[in-house]
Amino acid sequence: MMIITMLICRMDGTQEERSCEVADDWFTPPEESGAQGTGTGE
Amino acid sequence: MSSTNKTPGLGLNQWVLSDPFLMEDMNSDNVKIDAAVNSRALVKLGHIETTASCLVISLDMRGIDWSAYREVAVEYSLKHGAAASNYVYSMVRGNGKSGSSDYYTRMLGTNSLASKVEASYFFTGNDMNCGDGQPCRHTIRIFTDGGCALFQDNRSFNDMNIAYGGVLRTNTSSSTALPLSQLTTLDFSCAYGAGTGLTDPVYLLAGCKFDIYGVK
Numbered sequence: 620m621m622i623i624t625m626l627i628c629r630m631d632g633t634q635e636e637r638s639c640e641v642a643d644d645w646f647t648p649p650e651e652s653g654a655q656g657t658g659t660g661e
Numbered sequence: 662m663s664s665t666n667k668t669p670g671l672g673l674n675q676w677v678l679s680d681p682f683l684m685e686d687m688n689s690d691n692v693k694i695d696a697a698v699n700s701r702a703l704v705k706l707g708h709i710e711t712t713a714s715c716l717v718i719s720l721d722m723r724g725i726d727w728s729a730y731r732e733v734a735v736e737y738s739l740k741h742g743a744a745a746s747n748y749v750y751s752m753v754r755g756n757g758k759s760g761s762s763d764y765y766t767r768m769l770g771t772n773s774l775a776s777k778v779e780a781s782y783f784f785t786g787n788d789m790n791c792g793d794g795q796p797c798r799h800t801i802r803i804f805t806d807g808g809c810a811l812f813q814d815n816r817s818f819n820d821m822n823i824a825y826g827g828v829l830r831t832n833t834s835s836s837t838a839l840p841l842s843q844l845t846t847l848d849f850s851c852a853y854g855a856g857t858g859l860t861d862p863v864y865l866l867a868g869c870k871f872d873i874y875g876v877k
Binding site: 623624625626627628629630631632634636639645646 | 706707708709711712713714715716717718719720721724725752757848850851852861862863865871873
């Protein structure tokens with residue numbers, strides 16, 4: 620687990636910084652939802 | 662009615678000099694104008710421009726009267742701190758989900774339903790601008806009768822309005838649609854990786870912009 624910085628944004632424009640615990644690989648999507656080939660320009 | 666002429670749209674009074682000018686006519690016009698303004702198709706619910714950097718921007722969706730709209734759209738552009746040489750991906754999850762499996766997979770062709778949930782995942786280009794100095798814009802459309810879709814405007818790669826869609830689910834293994842009244846947050850984050858795979862999270866910088874609209 621790791622601690623990351625989260626910014627809570629509300630509809631009225633107010634913002635609040637918080638820390639939250641996430642999985643170490645929280646930023647890694649699963650294989651089947653990988654990047655779209657059409658987005659690479661290749 | 663006492664005015665000789667009426668406007669073509671709402672039928673508001675248009676007086677000529679010989680017409681009597683009556684309070685009732687003015688009040689009637691104001692009622693029509695008020696009703697028309699309140700029934701307008703697009704209602705801006707909020708505008709947010711972030712003032713601090715972070716790894717996740719959590720947009721609070723509570724308080725939205727979902728019954729008042731047939732759709733709620735979130736248009737946004739992100740700024741990030743990764744080097745321009747990196748491909749950066751941005752992801753959207755929901756309800757504070759943080760696991761790597763808490764994405765909702767895209768809808769392409771007949772793959773109409775997300776097998777996972779609660780968020781989406783899409784490519785945005787390496788610097789999140791459109792090659793012309795303008796931010797790459799994205800829009801999430803949440804339909805109140807079920808389903809959602811994500812569009813991106815990525816002109817640097819000649820990709821306009823690439824769409825991903827799916828259904829918000831209550832959890833990753835459930836086929837039950839998530840009631841919108843239970844949608845508390847949309848959570849935005851970015852990651853990058855050279856070549857294949859994403860290797861590192863990316864800080865979102867101050868200046869990320871969000872506009873939230875209700876569509877009647």
